[in-house]
Amino acid sequence: MEFLSFLVTFVVLRLSLSRTTFAAVDTIRPSEFIRHNTTLESREGLFELGFFTPGSSKNHYLGIWYKNISVQTVVWVANRCEPINDSSGSLAIDDTGNLVLYGNNKRVVWSTNSSKQARQPLVQLLDNGNLVLRDEKDENTDNYLWESFDYPTDTILPGMKLGWDLRRGLNRRLSSWKSSNDPCDGDFTYGIELDEAHHTYAQLFIRNGSAKLFREGQWHAISFSGTSNNKSIHWHESDYEFVQNDDEVYFTYSVKNKSNISRIVLSERVDYMEWLREKQVWSSYYTIPDEQCDHYGICGANSQCILSYTNNINCQCLEGFKPKNQENWDALDWSEGCVRNSSVSCDDKEKDVFHVFSNLKVPDTQYTWENKSMNLQECKTNCLSNCSCMAFSFEYSSLSEGTDCVLWFGDLFDIRQPPHGGQNIYIRIPFSTIARTDRSSKLKVERAVIITASVLGLAGGFILIGFYIRRWRYTINATNNFSGRRESQDEELELPLFDLHTISIATNNFSENNKLGEGGFGPVYKGTLGGQEIAVKRLSMCSGQGVNEFKNEINLIANLQHRNLVKILGYCIYREMKLLIYEYMSNKSLDYFIFDERRSELLDWPKRFQIVCGIAKGLLYLHHDSRLRIIHRDLKASNVLLDENMNPKISDFGLARSFGGDQIEGNTNKVVGTYGYMAPEYASDGLFSTKSDVFSFGTLMLEIISGKKTRCIYDENNGLNLIGLAWTLMKEGNEFKLIDKCLLKDSYDNMEEALRCIHIGLLCVQQKPIDRPDISSVILMLSGEKVLPQPKPPAYFTNKDLWEGDDSSSTKPPSCNTSMTTVKAR
Known part of the structure; x- marks a missing residue:
């Protein structure tokens, strides 16, 4: 009878833990266990815990993965570096109340090793992917004795914390897998590091071994400053938070739509990823490091990294510094960095000064000292009083809700100009440098005084003559009923x-x-x-x-x-x-919408056509109707702003040039603008005209229609950029494949209008300026009042044309995924 009772109990236990059971099991209690062919499943079936073998390996590991994703994606591993070489592994709660993983011969492979013992221990896999050990008798179900979220592997899930629990001395950081077959700790780590002296200034680092690979800037309100990625993490439906107080310093995030599946994973870089259900693939929407200037200290000490239009890096010594090795610096070896032109002064009578640099990713704060109670003058005085102080910053802190005074000692590392904003930093300039400049200025002033005194006498006479001439002219103008306005x-x-x-x-x-x-x-x-x-x-x-x-x-x-x-x-x-x-402009810039997969759906074809026509009318005013003929020279998606009604407005006239009379073209020795939008004659020879703006407009129009960026490669075999893709599709009679797929729900008449715009766009980007229509003709074409001629081959047919034409470029443009979609009549 006892044997029969034991047999029934054993069968019931096996069924309760079998993968084929109908009811999901999310807990383990004492006397229950998990073996090779059984798993735990979170209550809503989002995550699963069990044994797995990665890649082509034959070793067995205990891990957690997504339950309903076709590609097995492991997010946590218990025995990372202690594999079990057969299927003898088992997971159970031992006599001390800890969760223990056993290998063959009951060898302990891994354990939670909690110092607190539960009266009635319970292990549970939660729907956020967290494996927790708690006391079932504790009414507070969130009071965990141990949790896997405190010991991440290579992945952060929503709700996890990356950073420090200062009370327990616990550092939650990521470490990469050695390989796809081996989850043991690899070379790369990602985590928050605190300054050595006070543990108050937090920075996020990616390291390769002990070497720093990438450093995030300081946290500012909603994001880390100083990152280069042009696709902000906040563009996706997630909330990001950075917490720093006496007990904790950590970064975490949450998803607004619980149905979205996302994770942050470390390999040789950090990827913010989301699961695309339709394509059944993981997609990375934010990556660090993303470009050359992101790599830590690439320009050496006391210099800043600047990214050119062609994505080439340019290292520049800070003001008051020079290359340590000029020969190597000229050979583009910046590793030795820069040194001061002259030493700082410690004389109270000869005070050094500070030069403010705006919007920088401030230097590495590993060797800093800060005092948040100082005002600006006190911060400056403290830096001047120490000969080793190189720089200071003083800004409002969203963390302390006060001001931060931060002093830097020794060389300054890892400074760059980020595209998305940074901080101000005051860098010390030696008094001797200022003194030399002052002496030079005094000589110039003395010469200027002598010359001015000589000129004033002559000027006085001319002023009197001018007064009488002006009075005479005023009298004549008044007689002839003119206003007299100059x-x-x-x-x-x-x-x-x-x-x-x-x-x-x-x-x-x-x-x-x-x-x-x-x-x-x-x-x-x-x-x-x-x-x-x-x-x-x-x-x-x-x-x-x-x-x-x-x-x-x-x-x-x-x-x-x-x-x-x-x-x-x-x-x-x-x-x-x-x-x-x-x-x-409440709706930001045009590129904010057309290059984003989700926001682009807000712009249907009528709105896009309205934007195209509005830009054309703005150009018509600049080229023909304003008092001076104005060439914009930098027309692109980011320089077109949208008001509350999505009406376009051309902005940013810093590079514009004006002409008087009938002049319609000019040239320059300094070519400025944005590659991909520049007309070929301007990019190569500095010749610009109204037709160079027409070229930019044609490129922009193709971007608006397709939702694709002009500088990407859309055919790896032929190196076709957007212009080359449009031309090739038109020659094949397949130009409808260029139309943004989110527009295909529009009417057939709208699609006919879009196809006409592709034709007009190709007319605007023809190689020779004389072949391109002027903007007034473009407007007639857009209205349908003009027959469209056949376009000639465009400029920049492939990206090879553009990049070979630019001697300063050595970086290939990015490759962009594109899909061809057929338009059908409705």
């Missing part, structure tokens, strides 16, 4: 000049929370001035745009009034800081 007044600016304090208040001291984005010449902030929403462009001191370009932008657009041009409201100049105040 013609030169037409050239004078009639824009309000705002003081820096007013703009600072309007933008909440240029808060990161107010930051809208960053263009080639600097960041743009949202603000409120007199009850009106404004956009403030703060010119980067390290940008290519100087005072001349700044004045150029003001002069060109101050008197431009058109519904498809962004209106300028004022400007501000304070020392080296230059600001432009524009009307605020």
Whole structure:
């Protein structure tokens, strides 16, 4: 009888743990166990725990993976470096209340090793992927004695913490697998590191062994500053959080839509990934490091890394520094970095000064000291009082809700100009450098005084003569019923000049929370001035745009009034800081929509066609209807802003050139703009005209229709870029395959209009300027009032043409996945 009872109990237990049972089992209690052919399954069937063999390996590991994903994706491994070489493994709760993994001969392979013992231990696999050990008698079910989330392997799941529990001295960090066949700790790690002295300044690092591979910048409100990836992690439906207090320092994230499956995984890089159900594949939407400037300290000490338009890196010594080895530096070996031109001063009478660098990824803070109670002057004084202090920063901190004074000692490493904003840093400039500059300035001033005194006498006479001539002219003009207004007044600016304090208040001291984005010449902030929403462009001191370009932008657009041009409201100049105040565009820029798979669906064909026509009308005004003929020279998706009704407005006139009379073209020795949008004659020879803007417009129109970027490769075999793809499809009679797939739900008539626009776009990007239509003809073509001629072969048929034409380029453009879709009549 006892044997029969034992047999029944054994059968029931086996059935309860079998993979073929109907009810999912998510818990283990004492006397229960998991073996080779049984698993735990979370309550809603999202995750599964059991034994697996990775890749071609024959070893057995205990792990957790997604239950309902066709590609087995392991997110946690217990015995990473202690494999079981046969199927004898078992998992159970031992006499101490710990979860224990046994190998052959009851050898302990792995254990939770909890110091707290439960009265009634229970192990449970939760629906967030967390394996927990708790006391079943504890009413607080969230009171875990041990949890797998505290010991991540190579993956972060929503709700997991990456970082430190300072109370327990626990560091949660990722380490890569050795290979796809071996989950043991590989060479790469990813985690939060604290400064050695105070453990207060947190940084995220990817390391290859002990070497630093990548460093995230400081956390600012919603993201880490200083990253290069042009696709923000916040574009996806997730919330990201960074917590730092006396007990914990960690980074975590959560998904807004619980049906979305996402993870962060470390290999040789870090990928933010999501599961695409339709394609049954994992897709990476955010990757670090993403480009050459992301790699730690690539330019050596005391220098900054700048990425060119062609994705080539350019290392520059900071102001007051020079290459340590000029010969190697010229040979593009920047590893030795830069050194000071002259040593700093420790004399109280000869104070060094500080040069502020804006919007940088600030240096590595491993050797810093900070005091959050200081004001700006105290922070500066503390740095000056120490000869080893190289730099300081002083900014509002969203973590402490106060100000942070951070001092750097020794060489400065890992500085770059990030495309998505950074911080200000004050770098020490020796007094001796300033003194030499002052002596030179004094000589110039003395010469200027002598020359000025000589000229003033002559000028006085001319002024008196001019006064009488002006009075005579006024009398003549009054007699002839003229207003007497000087013609030169037409050239004078009639824009309000705002003081820096007013703009600072309007933008909440240029808060990161107010930051809208960053263009080639600097960041743009949202603000409120007199009850009106404004956009403030703060010119980067390290940008290519100087005072001349700044004045150029003001002069060109101050008197431009058109519904498809962004209106300028004022400007501000304070020392080296230059600001432009524009009307605020609530829907950001065009590239924000058309290059994003989800947001592009918000732009149906009628809206896209409206945008195309609006841009064309704005160009028509610039080329023909404004007082001066204006060539924009940098027309692209990011320079087209959208108002609340999705009406397009051309912006960013920093590179524009104006002509008078009948002049329609010019040339320049300095080619500036964006590759992929530049006309060939401008990129190669510096020749620009209204037809070069037409070329940019044609490229932009093809992007709007297709939702694809012009500089990507869409045919690896032939190296076709977007223009080459459009031309090839048209020659094959398959141009409908270029149309963005999200537009195919529109009517057939709309698709006919889209096909006509592809034809017009190819006419605009023809090789020779004389073959391209002017913008007035383009508008007639868009209205359907003009018969379309057959286009000739375009410029930049393949990306090889563009990249070989640019001697400075050695980096190939990215390859973009594309799918061809057939349009059917409805």
